[in-house]
Amino acid sequence: AQKVTQAQTEISVVEKEDVTLDCVYETRDTTYYLFWYKQPPSGELVFLIRRNSFDEQNEISGRYSWNFQKSTSSFNFTITASQVVDSAVYFCALSEAQGGSEKLVFGKGTKLTVNP
Amino acid sequence: ETGVTQTPRHLVMGMTNKKSLKCEQHLGHNAMYWYKQSAKKPLELMFVYNFKEQTENNSVPSRFSPECPNSSHLFLHLHTLQPEDSALYLCASSQDGVQDPRIIQYFGAGTRLSVL
Numbered sequence: 001a002q003k004v005t006q007a008q009t010e011i012s013v014v015e016k017e018d019v020t021l022d023c024v025y026e027t028r029d030t031t032y033y034l035f036w037y038k039q040p041p042s043g044e045l046v047f048l049i050r051r052n053s054f055d056e057q058n059e060i061s062g063r064y065s066w067n068f069q070k071s072t073s074s075f076n077f078t079i080t081a082s083q084v085v086d087s088a089v090y091f092c093a094l095s096e097a098q099g100g101s102e103k104l105v106f107g108k109g110t111k112l113t114v115n116p
Numbered sequence: 117e118t119g120v121t122q123t124p125r126h127l128v129m130g131m132t133n134k135k136s137l138k139c140e141q142h143l144g145h146n147a148m149y150w151y152k153q154s155a156k157k158p159l160e161l162m163f164v165y166n167f168k169e170q171t172e173n174n175s176v177p178s179r180f181s182p183e184c185p186n187s188s189h190l191f192l193h194l195h196t197l198q199p200e201d202s203a204l205y206l207c208a209s210s211q212d213g214v215q216d217p218r219i220i221q222y223f224g225a226g227t228r229l230s231v232l
Contacts, residue, residue, distance in 0.1 A: 004158075033219060043204060045223035091159070095219055103172070104221060106159040 002027045004094050006107035013082055014115050021077045021110045023092030029053075034068065034075045035093040035104065045091065051075065082114045119143065122207050122224035129197065130232050137192040137227045139207030147212045148190040149221065150182060153204040165190060166212055197231045204228050 003026040013019045025034065036048040049059065051068050059066045063080045079086055089109045096103065120141045129135050141148065150162040164172035165184040179201075181193040190207055208221040 035220075037223075042225055043206075043228070044225040045206065045208075047220055047222060050220055103161060103164070104159075108156070108158050 002029075002094050002096070002105045004092050004105055004107035006090075006092055006110050008110045009108070010111045010113070012113045012115065015084060016081050017114075018078060018080050019082050019112065019114075021079075021090050021092075021112065023075045023077065023107060025073050025075065025092070025094045027094060027096070029096055031096075033095045035095065036066065036075075036077050037091045037093065039089040039091065039109070041088070048077075079112075082112075084114050084116055087112060087114045120207055120209055120222055120224035122205075122227050124227055125225065126228045126230075128230045128232065129194070131197060131199070133197075134193070134195040136194065137205055137207075137229075139190040139192075139224055141188055141190075141207075141209035141222075143209055143211075143222060145209040145211045145222075146187050147210045148184060148187070149208040149210075150190065150192055151206040151208065151223075153206055153226070155203075159206070163192075194229075197229075199231050202229055202231045 005024045007022055011019060032053045034051045037045040038048055039045050049066055056068050056070060065078045067076045075092060089111045091109045092107045093104045123138045127135060147166045149164050152160045152162055161174050162176045163170060163182045168184050168187060179196050183191040183193060192205060204226045206226045207224045210219055210221045
């Protein structure tokens with residue numbers, strides 16, 4: 001069965017610190033997609049990134065970067081120079097790339113608090 | 117409006133009440149989802165609709181009854197709920213098909229439900 005583990009329940013940092021959120025996944029499929037979502041206090045899950053299982057290149061988007069390593073089944077997310085607005089719960093998710101409706105399996109989330 | 121809109125944002129109901137949650141997506145997607153987010157638990161997929169047809173019912177109790185009259189609207193009818201049903205109910209939509217950006221699910225802000 002698919003599973004996503006976010007071992008860090010809560011992280012607290014001071015503004016401008018770098019922070020890495022860990023995500024480890026389990027799947028038997030060779031084709032799959034990984035996602036990160038951000039959930040601010042307003043409740044809406046905001047899509048951040050999607051990565052397919054054949055693309056192991058790391059990605060950078062502004063202060064955000066993602067490190068995908070199939071060898072360790074990890075898809076970690078780093079925020080550089082964190083800001084107070086980054087405070088939110090971050091979810092890692094896994095989806096099978098099969099026909100029909102997609103099912104996302106979510107981790108339990110990591111609550112990030114960035115203090116001024 | 118853009119994106120996925122959920123109403124009401126907050127709902128308090130007694131165990132004998134009947135209420136409905138509404139979700140509307142303005143993204144032209146053909147698949148819609150209901151998720152339940154309880155405290156300290158991963159997001160749980162409840163129902164999936166693809167082209168108005170229910171394709172997934174994740175062993176949800178019959179006191180939750182979904183309805184999808186068209187690809188843009190999704191309802192969740194509630195009756196005789198239990199206090200443990202109190203949670204954030206999130207709606208999402210995606211464009212299922214063979215072309216990108218398939219399988220990215222876009223979420224609404226949720227309905228915070230309290231059952232007394």
